[in-house]
Amino acid sequence: MRDVYLVGAGQSDYGAFPSESYRSLFRTAFEAAVSSVPNGLEAEDIDEAFVGNLGVGGRQIGLSGPAVTEHVGLDGVPTTRVENACAASGFAVRQAVQAVKSGIADVALAGGFEVMSDMSSDATKYWLGVSGETEWERLSGTTFSGVYAQMASVHMEQYGTTRDHLSQVAVKNHSNGAKNPHAQLGFECSLEDARSAPVVADPLNLYHCCPTSDGAACALIVSEDVVDRYTDDPIRVAGVGAGSDSVGLFQRDSYSSVPASQRAAESAYEMADVTPDDLDFAEVHDCFAIAELLAYEDLGFCEKGEAGQLIQSGATELGGDLPVNTSGGLKSKGHPIGATGAGQVVEAYKQLSGDAGERQVDAPTRGLTHNVGGSGGAAVIHIFEKESEVNA
Amino acid sequence: MRDVYLVGAGQSDYGAFPSESYRSLFRTAFEAAVSSVPNGLEAEDIDEAFVGNLGVGGRQIGLSGPAVTEHVGLDGVPTTRVENACAASGFAVRQAVQAVKSGIADVALAGGFEVMSDMSSDATKYWLGVSGETEWERLSGTTFSGVYAQMASVHMEQYGTTRDHLSQVAVKNHSNGAKNPHAQLGFECSLEDARSAPVVADPLNLYHCCPTSDGAACALIVSEDVVDRYTDDPIRVAGVGAGSDSVGLFQRDSYSSVPASQRAAESAYEMADVTPDDLDFAEVHDCFAIAELLAYEDLGFCEKGEAGQLIQSGATELGGDLPVNTSGGLKSKGHPIGATGAGQVVEAYKQLSGDAGERQVDAPTRGLTHNVGGSGGAAVIHIFEKESEVNA
Numbered sequence: 001m002r003d004v005y006l007v008g009a010g011q012s013d014y015g016a017f018p019s020e021s022y023r024s025l026f027r028t029a030f031e032a033a034v035s036s037v038p039n040g041l042e043a044e045d046i047d048e049a050f051v052g053n054l055g056v057g058g059r060q061i062g063l064s065g066p067a068v069t070e071h072v073g074l075d076g077v078p079t080t081r082v083e084n085a086c087a088a089s090g091f092a093v094r095q096a097v098q099a100v101k102s103g104i105a106d107v108a109l110a111g112g113f114e115v116m117s118d119m120s121s122d123a124t125k126y127w128l129g130v131s132g133e134t135e136w137e138r139l140s141g142t143t144f145s146g147v148y149a150q151m152a153s154v155h156m157e158q159y160g161t162t163r164d165h166l167s168q169v170a171v172k173n174h175s176n177g178a179k180n181p182h183a184q185l186g187f188e189c190s191l192e193d194a195r196s197a198p199v200v201a202d203p204l205n206l207y208h209c210c211p212t213s214d215g216a217a218c219a220l221i222v223s224e225d226v227v228d229r230y231t232d233d234p235i236r237v238a239g240v241g242a243g244s245d246s247v248g249l250f251q252r253d254s255y256s257s258v259p260a261s262q263r264a265a266e267s268a269y270e271m272a273d274v275t276p277d278d279l280d281f282a283e284v285h286d287c288f289a290i291a292e293l294l295a296y297e298d299l300g301f302c303e304k305g306e307a308g309q310l311i312q313s314g315a316t317e318l319g320g321d322l323p324v325n326t327s328g329g330l331k332s333k334g335h336p337i338g339a340t341g342a343g344q345v346v347e348a349y350k351q352l353s354g355d356a357g358e359r360q361v362d363a364p365t366r367g368l369t370h371n372v373g374g375s376g377g378a379a380v381i382h383i384f385e386k387e388s389e390v391n392a
Numbered sequence: 393m394r395d396v397y398l399v400g401a402g403q404s405d406y407g408a409f410p411s412e413s414y415r416s417l418f419r420t421a422f423e424a425a426v427s428s429v430p431n432g433l434e435a436e437d438i439d440e441a442f443v444g445n446l447g448v449g450g451r452q453i454g455l456s457g458p459a460v461t462e463h464v465g466l467d468g469v470p471t472t473r474v475e476n477a478c479a480a481s482g483f484a485v486r487q488a489v490q491a492v493k494s495g496i497a498d499v500a501l502a503g504g505f506e507v508m509s510d511m512s513s514d515a516t517k518y519w520l521g522v523s524g525e526t527e528w529e530r531l532s533g534t535t536f537s538g539v540y541a542q543m544a545s546v547h548m549e550q551y552g553t554t555r556d557h558l559s560q561v562a563v564k565n566h567s568n569g570a571k572n573p574h575a576q577l578g579f580e581c582s583l584e585d586a587r588s589a590p591v592v593a594d595p596l597n598l599y600h601c602c603p604t605s606d607g608a609a610c611a612l613i614v615s616e617d618v619v620d621r622y623t624d625d626p627i628r629v630a631g632v633g634a635g636s637d638s639v640g641l642f643q644r645d646s647y648s649s650v651p652a653s654q655r656a657a658e659s660a661y662e663m664a665d666v667t668p669d670d671l672d673f674a675e676v677h678d679c680f681a682i683a684e685l686l687a688y689e690d691l692g693f694c695e696k697g698e699a700g701q702l703i704q705s706g707a708t709e710l711g712g713d714l715p716v717n718t719s720g721g722l723k724s725k726g727h728p729i730g731a732t733g734a735g736q737v738v739e740a741y742k743q744l745s746g747d748a749g750e751r752q753v754d755a756p757t758r759g760l761t762h763n764v765g766g767s768g769g770a771a772v773i774h775i776f777e778k779e780s781e782v783n784a
Binding site for chain 1: 393447451452453459466468469474487490519524634639766770772
C-alpha cells in the first residue's frame with residue numbers, strides 16, 4: 001500500500017445561510033481547501049472526487065456529486081457521491097484514501113455539504129427519520145434525539161453517568177467553538193446554562209443536542225509520489241478504519257456502546273500502529289452529548305463506564321492530556337450532515353498545520369477524527385500525523 | 393497497482409414484486425452472487441461492501457447500505473452507499489475495485505437495488521426528477537424521456553439516424569431478453585410492434601424506453617493474493633474508467649454525444665490496453681434506445697454518426713461481430729436504477745463463465761460494461777477478461 005497525505009482542507013462557515021445554495025457553500029469550502037495547500041494546487045491536478053451528502057430537503061437526490069464538482073470547475077473529473085447518513089463525508093475521505101492508495105488517482109478531493117436551515121421542523125424530522133430504522137423507530141415516533149436519549153439513560157443507569165457529565169460536554173465544546181470563527185453557535189455556555197436548558201428528549205436537553213446547519217467542507221488527499229509538490233511538511237493519513245452495524249439501535253446487543261466505532265478504531269489504530277495514548281487531539285462525533293462520552297470509551301480514551309469521570313477530570317479540554325473537539329464539535333461548530341466528516345478533517349489539518357488560532361493545541365504530532373452515521377449504523381475513523389514530528 | 397478479479401455475480405429477477413422488500417431482493421442477489429463463486433466463498437470472507445441505490449420512493453434515504461448488508465449477515469463489515477443516479481452500482485463496483493487495489497480489502501462486495509413498482513407515476517416523476525437538473529429541466533417540466541428525446545432529435549438531424557434505427561435497438565434487446573430468465577420484459581417484439589407503439593416523448597415511443605423496475609444485483613471483487621481460493625479460471629478486471637459532466641444536458645457543448653462516457657471509455661481502454669476491436673461483447677446503458685446508439689459512438693464501436701448503420705448491419709446482435717446487451721439491456725431485462733450497473737456485471741460474469749444459456753456468446757475472452765447516471769452527468773466503464781483465454 002502506498003502512503004497517502006492530507007495536503008489541504010477548508011470549510012465554509014457553518015450556520016443558517018438563506019442566501020447561499022449547496023453549490024455556493026461547496027465552492028467556498030473547495031476554494032478554502034485549495035488555498036490552504038502550502039505550495040499551491042490547481043484544480044486541474046485533481047484526478048477524482050468524492051462528495052458526501054445526505055440530501056435532506058429533497059433538493060438534489062441523485063448526482064449531487066457531479067452537480068457540485070462541475071460548479072467548482074472540475075469538468076469531467078470522475079465524481080462519486082458517498083452517503084452513510086451523518087458519516088457521509090467521513091466515508092468520502094475514506095474513499096479518497098482508497099482511490100489514491102489504489103493507484104487510480106494521485107490527487108483526490110473529498111468533500112461534503114448539507115443545507116438544512118430552510119426546512120420546517122416536520123420536514124427535518126422526515127428527512128432525518130428516513131436515515132434511521134423505519135419500522136420500530138421512525139414509524140413508532142422515535143427521533144434521533146429519542147434514540148440517543150435511550151443510550152444516555154442506559155449509560156447513566158449502568159455506569160452512574162450524570163446529567164452534569166452531559167452538560168460538561170456542552171460547556172467544553174462551546175468554550176472551544178467560541179474560539180472558532182466558523183462555528184455556528186460560537187458562544188460560551190456555563191454549566192448553569194447547560195443544566196437549565198429545556199428538555200428535548202429526557203435526559204437530553206437543548207444543550208446536549210447539536211443544531212441543524214448549513215455548510216460544506218473539503219479535504220485534499222494525495223499520493224506519496226506527488227506529495228512533495230504540494231507541501232514541505234507532509235501530514236500522513238496514518239490510519240483509516242470503518243465499521244457498520246444494524247441501522248436500528250434496538251437490534252444491537254448494547255445500548256451503551258457503538259460497536260461500529262469500536263471496529264473502526266481497532267482498524268485505524270492497527271493500521272497506524274498507535275494507541276490512544278499516542279494521540280494529541282481528537283475530533284469525535286458529538287451529535288448529542290452522550291455520543292461524545294460513548295466515543296471516549298469506544299475509542300479507548302478511557303475504560304468502559306469511565307467517560308463521565310474523564311470529562312469531569314478536564315483531560316479532554318484544551319490544555320488537557322487529550323483535547324477533544326477543539327473545533328467546538330458538532331455541538332457548537334455545527335452539524336451540516338454531509339459536511340461533518342470532512343469538517344472534522346479540516347480541524348485536524350488546521351491543528352497539525354499550527355493554524356488553529358486561539359484553540360491551537362501545543363505542537364501536536366497526531367490527531368484522530370471520528371464520524372458516525374445514524375445512531376451507529378456506520379462509523380469511520382482517520383488518524384493523521386505530521387511526519388516531521390514523528391521522525392524528529 | 394495489484395490486479396483484481398471478478399469471482400462471482402448474481403441478481404434477482406427484475407420486474408414488479410409487490411411482496412418483496414428492498415432487503416429481500418438484495419438478499420436474493422447476494423445469495424446468487426455467493427453461490428456463483430466456483431470454489432465457494434463465505435460471507436465471513438468479505439472485508440468491505442459498497443451498495444448502489446438512488447433511494448426512489450423515500451423508503452430509506454440514509455444508511456441504506458448497512459441496512460441491506462446487515463440483512464445478509466455481513467455484521468460490522470464497513471459498508472458504504474454509493475450513488476450516482478442510474479450509475480449507482482456501476483460506481484459501487486468501481487469503489488470495490490479501488491478498495492481491493494488499495495490493499496485495504498481483499499474481498500469486496502459491490503451491489504445495488506431499487507424498488508420502483510409501488511410508486512405512482514407522479515412519485516416516479518418526482519424521485520427521478522430530483523436526479524436531473526433542477527432549474528432548467530425539472531422545474532420547467534422536462535422528464536428524462538424528454539431529455540433523451542432531445543438527444544435523439546439532434547442525432548437524427550445531424551446524422552440521418554431514423555426512427556427505425558431506434559426501433560431496431562428495441563427488437564434486438566427484446567430478442568436477447570427473451571432468452572434471459574431474469575428479464576422483466578422477456579418477450580420478443582417485432583419491428584412493426586416497435587414502430588407502432590404509442591409516443592412517450594417524440595421521437596421516442598414506448599418501445600424506445602426502458603421500464604421502471606424492482607430488482608437487485610451483486611458482484612464479488614477480490615485481490616490477486618486470494619483469487620486462487622475462489623476460482624481456477626480467473627476473470628480479471630482489466631480496465632476501469634469513469635467520467636462526470638454537467639448534470640443538465642443544456643449546459644453541454646453537444647446533444648449528440650455523452651462526454652462522460654467518452655472519458656470513461658478512454659481511461660478503461662488505456663488501463664486494459666485494449667481497443668474496442670478486442671471486445672467480444674458489451675453491456676451498454678440503453679435507458680432509451682438513443683442511449684445505446686450514442687454508446688456505440690462514444691465507446692468507439694463505430695465512427696461518430698454511424699450508430700444507425702451499425703445497428704442496422706446486425707453487428708451488435710447475438711452472433712454479430714460485437715453483441716451488445718445480450719442480457720436484454722435496460723430495455724428488456726429492466727432498469728431497477730440502483731441495481732443496473734451491478735446487473736450489467738452479472739451478465740459479463742455469466743458470459744465469461746459460459747453460463748449465459750441460450751444467449752451465450754461463443755467463447756468470449758473479453759467484455760465491457762457501461763453504466764450512465766442521469767443524462768450523462770456520470771459514467772463508468774469496466775472491462776473484464778478471462779485470463780486463460782488472454783494467455784492462451
